[in-house]
Amino acid sequence: MDIEKVNSMDFGEFVDVFGNVIERCPLIAAAVWSQRPFSDVEDLEKHFFAFIDALPQSGQEGILRCHPDLAGRELQRGTLTAESQREQSGAGLTSLGADERLQLAELNAQYRARFGFPFVLAARLSGRAAVPRELARRLHCPPAQELRTALGEVKKIGRLRLADLFGADPARL
Amino acid sequence: MDIEKVNSMDFGEFVDVFGNVIERCPLIAAAVWSQRPFSDVEDLEKHFFAFIDALPQSGQEGILRCHPDLAGRELQRGTLTAESQREQSGAGLTSLGADERLQLAELNAQYRARFGFPFVLAARLSGRAAVPRELARRLHCPPAQELRTALGEVKKIGRLRLADLFGADPARL
Structure with missing residues (x-):
């Protein structure tokens, strides 16, 4: 394109x-x-x-609240958007063991309860091991800072999706 | 609720x-x-x-552009949201003859070309005969006025959908 x-x-x-x-x-x-x-x-x-x-x-x-949990219920149910499915799969989040899934589910729930939106991360830029580590770290950030961080992740995800659509190298965007 | x-x-x-x-x-x-x-x-x-x-x-x-045409391609393809399907069906737009569908398709296309968004109307508050008449009328309105009118229709649709969810009489909302 x-x-x-x-x-x-x-x-x-x-x-x-x-x-x-x-x-x-x-x-x-x-x-x-x-x-x-x-x-x-x-x-x-x-x-x-x-x-x-x-x-x-x-x-x-509101934008953040339109995002699914990472390795959450929507992944289990197969109701992710095609883009999210590809990203979570690429980050290895579709092949977690039961313990890792449970750990992430607990951290996701704590994060949602604290901030009122889900944990958003450009999963393609992280390994699966980095996801719970990053979640646990951001869980303790001040809310105003965390909102900025999360919107930054939304933009990284958007940049990668645009790059896919244009067949471009995202590092050059 | x-x-x-x-x-x-x-x-x-x-x-x-x-x-x-x-x-x-x-x-x-x-x-x-x-x-x-x-x-x-x-x-x-x-x-x-x-x-x-x-x-x-x-x-x-942008909100207007997320709306489907009335009696348009999405109705034909069965890709309307459940709410739109019910509303267009309730207004009789699912049982138009080929001539009426063609007339509406032409008016919808003219409207989209003129305003850059689709014709939005709270179909449940109109009869099927009123739709092409209202479309033909609004097609000639000044753009700034038409944007206000269309957003007013978005709000009427939203009010009716909220009333459905609450099981309330929309006239009393």
Whole structure:
């Protein structure tokens, strides 16, 4: 895909392609379409991130709440989005032992109870061993700092998903 | 359902129940959860509407772009949300003749091309005969006015969906 093709899309096509760049938030892709034409993928990405940054705190928390737990109930039930399934699988989270799953479930529950949103991490950039370690660490961060950290992870995930769609190396985005 | 039950929901349950009050925008329900506890259904509704009103114009257009056409491709393909399916069906839009479908498809396309979002109407409050008439009328409205009108329809749809969830008479909401 190249940017000329993106700029020629009507909003239906655009939302079909980019609707899950931010997990389960097609509203954001649908809003970003208003900003076309885009000069390149970095410019497109910039508009996704600017929309997130401009939301009130409740909206930013809302984005996080649209994310599934890592190695959680949705993975077990097979109801993840295709992107999340691929990412959790790539990070090795689909092949955890029962003890590791239980440990993560407990940490996820503590995190949700403390912050009011799920633990979000760009799983593809971590190994499966790093997930519970990072979760246990972030569980003790101050809420305002943790909101910023979590939104940073949303953006990393979005950048990787855009790179997949453009067939680009995400390190160069 | 009563408001005490709503106020006791964690964000996962809340988004499961209210995630489609605004069509395909679970982000909005997920954001509204931040405002709990709610005093009653009117209060809950107020927070949904306030979130919509506070979005930048691109976000408001984004909400509209998450809506399907009336009697459009998604109805044909069976990919509507359960709520949209019920509403379009209730308005008689599932039993149009080929000529009526074609007429609506043409009007929908003109509308999308003019405004950059689909024609949104609380179909349950209209008869099937009113849909093409109203579409043809709104097609000629100034864009800023039409955006306001369309968001008003989004709110009517949201109010009816909340009333369904609470088993309430929408006229009393």
